[in-house]
Amino acid sequence: MPYYRAIGEFPRKRHVRFRRPDGGLYAEELMGEEGFSSDSSLLYHRYLPTAIVKSEETDGAADGATTPNQPLLPRHFRTGELPAGGDLVSGRQLLLANDDVRICFAAPRAGSGLYRNSTGDEAVYLRTGAARFESVYGAIDAAAGDYVVIPRGTIHRWIPAGDGTSTGATSTGGSAFTEALVIEARGHIRPPRRYLSQYGQFLEHAPYCERDLRGPDGPLLADGEDEPVLVRHRDGLSLLTYARHPFDVVGWDGCLYPYAFSIADFEPIVKRTHAPPPVHQTFEGPNFVICSFCPRPLDFDAESVPVPYNHHNVDSDEMMFYVGGDYTARKGSGVGLGSITLHPSGFTHGPQPGAVEAAIAGLAEGRTSTDETAVMIDTFRPLRLGPASQRTEDLSYAFSWARGLSPGGA
Numbered sequence: 001m002p003y004y005r006a007i008g009e010f011p012r013k014r015h016v017r018f019r020r021p022d023g024g025l026y027a028e029e030l031m032g033e034e035g036f037s038s039d040s041s042l043l044y045h046r047y048l049p050t051a052i053v054k055s056e057e058t059d060g061a062a063d064g065a066t067t068p069n070q071p072l073l074p075r076h077f078r079t080g081e082l083p084a085g086g087d088l089v090s091g092r093q094l095l096l097a098n099d100d101v102r103i104c105f106a107a108p109r110a111g112s113g114l115y116r117n118s119t120g121d122e123a124v125y126l127r128t129g130a131a132r133f134e135s136v137y138g139a140i141d142a143a144a145g146d147y148v149v150i151p152r153g154t155i156h157r158w159i160p161a162g163d164g165t166s167t168g169a170t171s172t173g174g175s176a177f178t179e180a181l182v183i184e185a186r187g188h189i190r191p192p193r194r195y196l197s198q199y200g201q202f203l204e205h206a207p208y209c210e211r212d213l214r215g216p217d218g219p220l221l222a223d224g225e226d227e228p229v230l231v232r233h234r235d236g237l238s239l240l241t242y243a244r245h246p247f248d249v250v251g252w253d254g255c256l257y258p259y260a261f262s263i264a265d266f267e268p269i270v271k272r273t274h275a276p277p278p279v280h281q282t283f284e285g286p287n288f289v290i291c292s293f294c295p296r297p298l299d300f301d302a303e304s305v306p307v308p309y310n311h312h313n314v315d316s317d318e319m320m321f322y323v324g325g326d327y328t329a330r331k332g333s334g335v336g337l338g339s340i341t342l343h344p345s346g347f348t349h350g351p352q353p354g355a356v357e358a359a360i361a362g363l364a365e366g367r368t369s370t371d372e373t374a375v376m377i378d379t380f381r382p383l384r385l386g387p388a389s390q391r392t393e394d395l396s397y398a399f400s401w402a403r404g405l406s407p408g409g410a
């Protein structure tokens with residue numbers, strides 16, 4: 001994380017005695033990245049964070065197998081056709097994956113149990129609804145449009161609004177059910193390095209800054225014994241039972257913690273002529289990037305073409321999740337809100353037939369802005385298809401560009 005936060009109580013110096021009101025010692029825990037050589041936080045527990053009483057292997061088969069994108073095709077999936085159910089951890093439906101990242105859809109209807117992903121950071125993007133994120137660092141109320149970035153190893157749980165299990169404190173007022181895109185990295189998800197000073201402060205050219213990041217709002221304490229925590233690790237899933245509830249942190253400080261960032265707080269960067277996706281970049285992970293396409297003024301040169309040019313990013317597979325507004329370049333392709341397109345390396349993609357002409361005509365008619373909102377993930381290794389994407393594929397999409405060339409075609 002780019003900057004320091006402090007929550008609750010902690011001692012005046014690191015690694016000194018810190019006593020509970022009853023005279024016993026709080027248990028200090030360092031959560032740190034890259035072997036004591038990167039960001040970290042110090043957490044102070046009421047009980048030992050090491051005290052587990054049981055560990056059981058649990059079934060990870062529900063994750064589903066993936067198949068290669070073979071024969072190579074651009075693809076279109078409709079997440080709106082996927083069933084709702086489960087929670088934001090157990091209800092994940094695998095869309096796309098490679099060795100660097102797993103991308104899932106979830107439409108939870110229940111609160112999750114305690115969960116720790118020890119394979120990497122997660123970024124959960126809420127397309128609709130609202131959810132409360134609760135963790136050892138504290139809670140964050142998240143709503144539609146929020147990314148919640150969760151550092152590897154953070155024990156947490158999710159409580160969607162409107163599921164019947166929420167308390168008054170969890171209500172965020174939304175009536176829509178929660179739908180989320182879950183990005184599980186095999187490493188860390190961070191702001192792009194080029195947005196930061198050498199010491200980690202967001203620079204002036206960055207499209208967002210520290211004030212846009214919402215951290216946990218205070219210590220979150222819960223009582224309980226024999227608390228199960230689902231742990232995702234390299235070899236699968238295990239259920240570890242903790243002697244005491246892991247939410248026992250009275251205070252912490254440091255630069256590593258979960259946070260939320262709303263896509264509505266991304267300040268779009270525009271040019272006179274079309275700007276490529278790096279201006280939309282929001283986060284970076286190991287061998288992938290996450291970009292946010294947000295409502296913005298259209299390109300404003302008198303001769304501008306305000307949609308993307310045909311392009312072939314030879315090193316990338318490109319996944320686009322259409323989350324709001326009207327995406328001009330995909331008109332006539334069947335792509336709508338909740339759609340996901342996959343444009344793989346090896347395939348040149350671009351606007352649908354007629355989209356360029358329509359966009360230019362729109363400028364002439366006085367259209368000056370776009371309301372399109374999309375989340376894009378570009379990976380540097382091919383994405384394989386998971387069960388959820390194969391189940392909802394629109395098989396006509398791959399040939400929609402050629403179909404539009406026919407007289408009268410859309």
Ligand SMILES: [Fe+2]
Nearest residue numbers: 311318343349
């Ligand atoms: Fe593209």
